[in-house]
Amino acid sequence: MAVGRQFRNDKRMPSFYVMATIAVFVALCLLGMWMLSSPPADEVVSDGESIPVNEKQKVQEKKESYPQQFEESPGNVDQETDTNSNENPDSQDILGKTDENKQPESDSTEENKEPSSITDKEKLEPEADVDKEDLEPVKNPDKSASSTTDQEDGKTPKEKGQDTPSENESEPDESSGTQSELRTEEKEVPNNNWQTQASESKEEKEKIEEKKGSEGTDSKEEAKIEDTRKRGSDEWVLCDFEGAADYIPCLDNKEAIRSLPSTSHYEHRERHCPASPPTCVVPLPKDYHTPMPWPKSRDEIWFSNVPYLGLASYKKDQNWVKKSGDKLIFPGGGTQFKREHGAVRYIEFIQETIPDLSWGNQTRVILDVGCGVASFGGYLFDKDVLAMSFAPKDEHEAQIQFALERGIPAISAVMGTQRLVFPSNVFDAVHCARCRVPWHIEGGKLLLELNRVLRPGGYFLWSATPVYWKDDEDVQIWKDMASLTAAMCWELVAKTTDPITGVGLAVFQKPSKNSCYENRKQSSPPLCDSNDKPDAAWYTPMTTCLHKIPQEEGSHGVKWPQEWPLRLTAAPTWLEKEKGVYGKQGGADFRADTEYWQHIVSKSYLNLGIEWSRIRNVMDMRAVYGGFAAALASKQLWVMNVVPFDAADTLPIIFDRGLFGIYHDWCESFSSYPRTYDLLHVNHLLDKVKNRCSIKAVIAEMDRLLRPEGWAIFREKAQNIEEVETLVVALHWDVRMTYTSKDEGLLAVQKTRWRPQAIS
Structure with a gap:
């Protein structure tokens, strides 16, 4: 029994272990199985952002496909260490190094270029400085821009209806990759060496909300866009009043103009801005056409774009502008550009x-006062x-609208009580052709x-006319x-x-030394008093005094x-001993x-699908040194470099470089x-x-300035990009x-031609 029980016990034990x-x-x-069926958790990268695992895998795949994009570029911008960087915690070097992070630069080889109509988010990768975990999924809300499905369905950007390179631009190999030229822009150093046009500048806001990545199918994304447009469109209203198509808020403020105590010094032509900037959308003129490309636009424009016949009638005997069918023709004449010779002979x-x-x-850079339709400037190109x-x-x-429609630089301004901005x-020459400005009155304030x-x-x-007419009034003005x-x-x-033309010309030259001022009998x-800053120009009253010639x-x-x-x-010689912005x-x-900026423009901006042959009037809304404009100097365009009134005063540098x-x-x-x-650049x-x-x-002001089919390029913090994107989609x-x-x-x-419906 003992043996039997033992045998039975031996049989039970293995059975128990097997079961267990x-x-x-x-x-x-x-x-x-439960773990495999659950969704993968997001990985958290070092800067606090999260990237889904599948996105990380995509980045890794692209890195293997285009390894040269992630290599260190030998041609990066000067990376020398700034020995003064510790003097100011806000200072950054030009490469985009900050105390918070270092934004990558990128480069591409001739074998690794993207077609001109690049919009595919998966082809826009940063360079070696960025690990794949640092990438954030791209949010592209517009179906007109390509998404990841563009590669999957095998359609090219051209087949998708996107912009393609202009005929005079080479089209790189479509199989190669490229990357976005994206980098943190440096804040200006609050250095006492750099004045601003503002009496006090507010500190730049640095704290931003953490941006969260978004996921979803294309159909969900399209629905979101449509929903944004529907909701956002309701927020945009049309400027629905007389003259709205040509509305300039700071020059058309009728209420402020009516309340002026005097208009004897052209105060009513100066800037009087509304208390709050308007956000309505200006309407298009009836039958608006895409503007003529340069240089054709110098000679003719669409009448429906600027439907005014006042100058054509008032100056019909002076060859300024004539109407011919559905166009306005500019023969190149003017008050002083006589006969068939026009502005060419005058120049x-x-x-x-x-x-x-x-x-x-x-x-190189001149100021044309009282320019008419700006034919003088048009032919000086x-x-x-x-x-x-x-x-x-x-x-x-x-007249200024004619000039800009023709593709000639111009602004609406008057010499009244305020200094020119x-x-x-800075100007190499100043020109005035029969502009009827009373230079000699009130102590010569305007001159x-x-x-x-x-x-x-x-x-x-x-x-x-006082230069060559002999009537009593002109003779006295000349004296x-x-x-x-x-x-x-x-x-x-x-x-x-x-x-040949009978037009008279007097040429005066400003002194380059102060010796004449010091030796004057009277x-x-x-x-001017030493406290009168000659560079102060933003809402600064004119003064009746002479500023000394700078010698230091x-x-x-x-x-x-x-x-x-x-x-x-060439860097201006006077800048060499200064601390830079x-x-x-x-x-x-x-x-x-x-x-x-040469790198950014050549590697990125020229490959965005912009038809550059149709880009003529360009504005850089925060120009700093004017590097963006300099990088476009070989193009048939001009750039208005804007220096914000509360930014470091770098505008003299821009003029010194011939811009x-x-x-x-x-x-x-x-x-x-x-x-x-045609293009606005926001950096x-x-x-x-x-x-x-x-x-x-x-954005409302940008919409006002920008022509339909015109472009805007934003380089901003992600939070601002998200807000801008919502507004422009709407x-x-x-x-x-x-x-x-x-x-x-x-x-x-x-920009498209969409306008909100007028409120009945």
Whole structure:
């Protein structure tokens, strides 16, 4: 029995263990199946953002496919260490290093380029500095822009109906990759060496909300876009009042103009902005056409775009503008551009009179006062000369609008009680062709303002009737002008008449030294007080005094810049001993910025699908050194470089390199007509602006300035990009490309012709 019991016990034990083993195995299998069936958890990267595992795998796959994108670029912008960086915790070097993070740069080889119509989010990868875990999923809300499904269904951007490269641009191999040129923009150093147009600048807001990645199917994304448009469209309203199609808020503020105590000094033509920036959307003129491309636009434009016949009638005998069918024709004539010779002969006559002027070499940037339809500036492009033309919005109906529609730089402005919005000593020449400005009255206040902006050694070109007409009034005006200019130490270097056209010309030259001022017998006009800052220009009253010629090393205006085009890339000599905007030595700062924007434009912006042959009027809304404009200098376009009034005053640098610009506050409207720019560039502007007004107000102003089919490129913090994207989608703009990395974003959008319905 004992043996039997033992035998039975031996049989039971193995059975028990087998059963237990099977139970454990089944439990483990069930546990494994449960774990495999559950969704993968997001991985958290070092900066606090989360990336789904499947996105991480996609990044890894792309990294294996395009390994050269993740290699260190040997041609990066100068990366020398700033020895002064510890002096100010806000300073950053030009490469985008910050105390918080280092934003990547990228490069691409000739074998690794993307087609010009790049919009595919999976092809926009950063460089080696970024680990794959640092990428954030791209949110591209517009179906017109390609998404990840574009690669999956095998359709090319052209088949999708996207923009393709212009005929004169080469189309790289479509099988190769590219990446977004995205990097943290440097904050300006709050350095005492850098003045601003604002009496007090608010600190730039740095704390942002954490941006969360979004997931979902294409159908959900499309539904979200449509929902955003429906809801957002209700938030945008039409400017529904008389004259709304040509509305300039700061020049058309009728209530403020009616309350002016006086208009004797053209106060009613100056800026009077509404208390709150308007956010309504300006309507299109009836039968609006896509503007003519340059240079065709210099000679003809669509009448329906600027449907005004006042100048064609008022100046019909002076060859300014004529209507022919559905177009307006500009023969190149003007008040002083007589007979069949027009502006071309007039420009040659000036050069013959003053050979030292040397159009396009010595003289590059000029100011054209009372420009009419700006034919003078339009034909100076043939000489490599940039003319900043201005005239008031007055009874000469739409003259500035004509100029901009033609593709010629111009702003609406008047010489009244306020200084012109330019720094001192920057224009190589100032021109006035029969502009009827009373320079000689009230102590010569208006002429002294031209003296402020004219570069030492620069010329004032005056072809008004007092130069060559002999009636009593003109003879007296000439005597008064001769007396005033002599007191200002301007030298009369020429007074002559064109034998072909009969037009007279007087040329005065501003001194380049202070010796004449010091040796004057009478101190009238007086020298300005030392507290009168010559560069102060934003809402600054004019003064009846002479500013001394700058002589100190480190001041702009001491030396004439190099000849064009060398001055475009040469750092001004006076900048070399200054500390740059980004905290490095000034010259190095300037050169690194120039190289950076050359890289961005060539590797990224020229590959966004923009038809550059149709881009003529461009604005950089936060220009700093003007590097973006310099990178586009070979294109048939011009760039209005805007330096915000509360930013470091770098506008003299922009002029010294042969470009031009203006001061402005983006919580106010720009002094230009609607639909006058083809491309707007926004580079880390919104953080400072939104402390004083809404981003919506800025977008409304951009919509006002931008032509239908025009483009806007935003480089902003991801939070701002998200808000901008929501606003422009609600405006029915087409999102061509959107990309974020860490907390930085890049957004390229194209305006459409959609307008809100008028409220009945």
